[in-house]
Amino acid sequence: MNKLQLEKLLEKCWPKHWPYEPLFRRLPKHYLLRKFESEIRKPIPVHWKPDVNLYKIDKYGVRKPVNNQPIISFSPPAADKGLWGGEEVIKGYKTNRYIRIPYVWVPTISQRIYCSEILQKHLLIQCTQRTEDLIDKFFGFDHYILQTHEIDLKSRLGVSLKRSMLIKLITKQITEDKNLNEKIYQTYQHYLKINDINSVEEAEWFGLTLEEAYEKQISLEKQNPKNLPNPFKNIYKREILEKILNIQDSKEKYIASN
Template identity: 35%
Template sequence: MSANKSLQAMRLYYLKRKSRFDSGLGAALPEAYKKFWAEWKFQEPTFVHQIKKEGKWTRNPLTGQVTPIQNVPIPVLYPPEHNDGIWGGEGIVKGFQQRRPMRRRVPHFWIPSLKSLVVYSEVLDKYMRIVGTDRTIDLIHENHGFDNYLLKTPACDLKSELALKLKQQILKTLSEKTLYPDDPAKRDEVYARYEKYVSAYTPEEIEWYGLNFVEACRKISRLQQEQIVFVPLKHQFREKLIAELKELAKEDPAKETESSSSVSWLSKVNPLSRSIKTP
């Protein structure tokens, strides 16, 4: 008996933490959105502000001591303004700086150098002005274009909502083949170049890609409201009354004429009977 109690007590340490997808509108969200959320929030991003050490162990060259390698990411702050631009994964790093040898270190913030950039999307055939960094420019050049950069980079590295919404728009344009409507030859050429990226997503995943949690809840709420068919109460009460009168007529055939007269009397009194015909 004591073993069972100890087992039950140990299970308390392994209780699943309640998430935003366990109740309310979050529980009604489809798996397609949960897959995007896991890619955006839970997938390990690429190290930007530090160099990742490979392997499991390292040896101190002076002491010879062997220690395990721990790639602990540097805490990075992403302000709300970050969602209005594409910073290439960069953010604000908070730390300390010792500006003089004999002075105490002081708090310091390392802020990325932001620039106004003009990028071109070949799929959307559109020039856009965005706020980015030098790393954003380098990543666009490394991936040979703005579209390739967005389509190749996972959501955890894009981070900003602007980049995710542009990626969703590009994927939707490719999946529906609505690019270059006035130039079929150009459409086929561009689609053949980016077709490989569309195969990784289903149409439902593309539809839910790039939405934050509030936007996803609003969308699922709107879809639920569209599925509900509202029937006015006057129609419900009227059908119920007619059904009861028909049941009374079946029970007592002698009262059938009386029930029919009562129906005609009700149709005269009811002001809505002119617009609604009795079935």
């Protein structure tokens, strides 16, 4: 994908940030592509089952289109502090005889302790029953985090854990025991290819929000001010000053010669 195609995709994805903020344009290309892919990716349905068929035949033999309308739900701030397995809070109505009463369905949350083999520590996490089922399905906590897309995790905690695991894997600095370090790396190294991580930089930028990416880019530019782009106004100012100085030098030479 060339630069022009990337710009067109990003303009559709983030019209508010593009191209009015120069800092947004200076973000790494791999981060922007991954962020765009996350924006257009559809999460796995959790609270409803989409119908595979496009049409259905009613009792009168008339073909009617199937309306795959997802249930409206939202993630509260508490979901970012735990692992809810993609579950969210649902707003709706309950029918009490002939009256519709507003109702809110909230997942059942419980605290569980999980051991991360890559991070080498135990974690006390708020999770749901679906999270526990998914961890059993993927045969381990680390496998669940690394194999699940960040859109399906729906948790800042889960994305942060995934980023830390990928950094440990790409740097091969999991534990001080060399034999155990190599054993763990051989077990989970294929997740680097699954998540398309080819360098330490890509792992460090993995899953960052735009606000976090801005802060990281600003800190990197402060460390290396020479890499900052030079504004056109400074370039034009320097050119005008050089022209003025050249004109003054030529006048002084002309006066001195006469």
